[in-house]
Amino acid sequence: MTRRRAIAVISLVGIFLATYLTLYKLGYIEALACGTGSCEVVQASRWSTLFGQPVALWGLGFYLAMFAVSVAGSFGQLEGSRRVALALVVMSGGGVLFSGFLTFVEIAWLHAICRYCVVSACLVLVLFLISVLDLKRDERGS
Amino acid sequence: MAKKTVQKAKASNAQFVGIIVAVAIVGVAALGYVLTHNGPKVIIVDPKIPAGAAEGHLMGKADAPVQVLEFGDFECPGCGNFATLTEPDVRARLINTGVVGFRFFDFPLVQHKNSFTAHLAAACAEDQGKFWDMHDRIYAGQDEWSDLVRPGFSDPLSVFKRYANELGMDVKTWESCVTSQKYTARIKGNQAEGARRNVSQTPTIVIGNKQVNVVTYDQFKKLVDDVLAEAANAKSGSAGKPAAGKKGAGQ
Numbered sequence: 335m336t337r338r339r340a341i342a343v344i345s346l347v348g349i350f351l352a353t354y355l356t357l358y359k360l361g362y363i364e365a366l367a368c369g370t371g372s373c374e375v376v377q378a379s380r381w382s383t384l385f386g387q388p389v390a391l392w393g394l395g396f397y398l399a400m401f402a403v404s405v406a407g408s409f410g411q412l413e414g415s416r417r418v419a420l421a422l423v424v425m426s427g428g429g430v431l432f433s434g435f436l437t438f439v440e441i442a443w444l445h446a447i448c449r450y451c452v453v454s455a456c457l458v459l460v461l462f463l464i465s466v467l468d469l470k471r472d473e474r475g476s
Numbered sequence: 477m478a479k480k481t482v483q484k485a486k487a488s489n490a491q492f493v494g495i496i497v498a499v500a501i502v503g504v505a506a507l508g509y510v511l512t513h514n515g516p517k518v519i520i521v522d523p524k525i526p527a528g529a530a531e532g533h534l535m536g537k538a539d540a541p542v543q544v545l546e547f548g549d550f551e552c553p554g555c556g557n558f559a560t561l562t563e564p565d566v567r568a569r570l571i572n573t574g575v576v577g578f579r580f581f582d583f584p585l586v587q588h589k590n591s592f593t594a595h596l597a598a599a600c601a602e603d604q605g606k607f608w609d610m611h612d613r614i615y616a617g618q619d620e621w622s623d624l625v626r627p628g629f630s631d632p633l634s635v636f637k638r639y640a641n642e643l644g645m646d647v648k649t650w651e652s653c654v655t656s657q658k659y660t661a662r663i664k665g666n667q668a669e670g671a672r673r674n675v676s677q678t679p680t681i682v683i684g685n686k687q688v689n690v691v692t693y694d695q696f697k698k699l700v701d702d703v704l705a706e707a708a709n710a711k712s713g714s715a716g717k718p719a720a721g722k723k724g725a726g727q
Contacts, residue, residue: 339492346503354507357510362511408492443627
């Protein structure tokens with residue numbers, strides 16, 4: 335499987351994770367209960383929304399965009415496109431910065447770590463690394 | 477050669493589509509499971525566990541047919557939802573009608589920074605017969621004082637003082653009770669009772685031998701009905717038991 339297709343598969347996993355967190359935040363999955371774990375603290379904090387929408391929903395949009403671009407770049411004329419590789423690096427790079435900021439907020443300000451957010455941050459980091467490798471391959475190829 | 481390359485590409489595409497479809501099926505199935513199994517998670521507990529030295533705050537009759545315990549945290553949004561959305565119906569239909577005796581046990585979670593002060597504020601309100609008024613006001617005003625909603629807000633007492641005033645309490649006496657932390661031991665006793673029962677999240681509600689977390693009124697009522705039905709069955713069963721016992725003794 336090509337790197338770009340690996341990005342598509344990982345993005346799809348991210349889509350389901352972000353969908354779960356969005357449904358949780360919107361109250362469709364179990365009303366919020368507070369445990370000795372810290373996901374509820376993070377989900378109930380003001381950092382769990384951005385521009386009036388759940389952060390998880392923005393994450394869902396990010397994963398959908400990564401999935402769409404990587405799938406489109408896996409077939410036909412776009413398969414070897416450098417623009418697609420560049421777009422994936424830029425998008426996932428933005429994702430890494432945003433996830434990094436949210437992880438900082440969790441550790442430094444909320445003093446709480448949500449395991450789902452950690453999984454998502456790892457997925458974004460892996461997406462970024464594969465995207466960089468994909469771009470380098472294109473550079474070597476061109 | 478070209479034909480082989482095309483065949484290889486086709487096989488690779490089919491493999492990719494197969495993986496995508498497989499991940500999608502697993503993901504949809506997992507989300508579907510979570511959405512359709514969204515009822516309260518019930519844990520069976522030993523009903524013989526005594527209440528211990530902990531004193532909950534009682535609403536309703538101590539000898540009501542069904543005794544319900546809630547382990548709650550004032551800063552927990554889930555507890556706030558339960559108190560403001562579900563509990564009014566529970567009070568009107570089950571507690572005020574004498575079916576349920578409801579006891580609130582303090583269970584402040586460490587990550588909720590302003591919670592312990594809230595528990596002290598409510599416990600001190602009991603001295604003036606206003607525990608439940610303060611309980612309701614604190615939950616209704618979570619947005620004003622909760623550190624989860626207002627990160628860094630460290631003066632919840634000023635908000636609770638306003639509540640005490642609104643509730644017509646002797647604010648000076650109440651404040652002295654709160655600042656001297658008169659009821660710290662009682663709150664910790666309630667918390668220890670929760671720990672003894674393996675309570676790990678709030679709200680945790682114990683109805684008969686069932687321990688649940690988040691419940692709607694209908695789910696709560698069903699659990700109460702189950703306890704009443706079990707009690708009725710036990711009563712009818714024990715009514716027939718002496719005869720069976722005599723038979724056994726004679727054998």
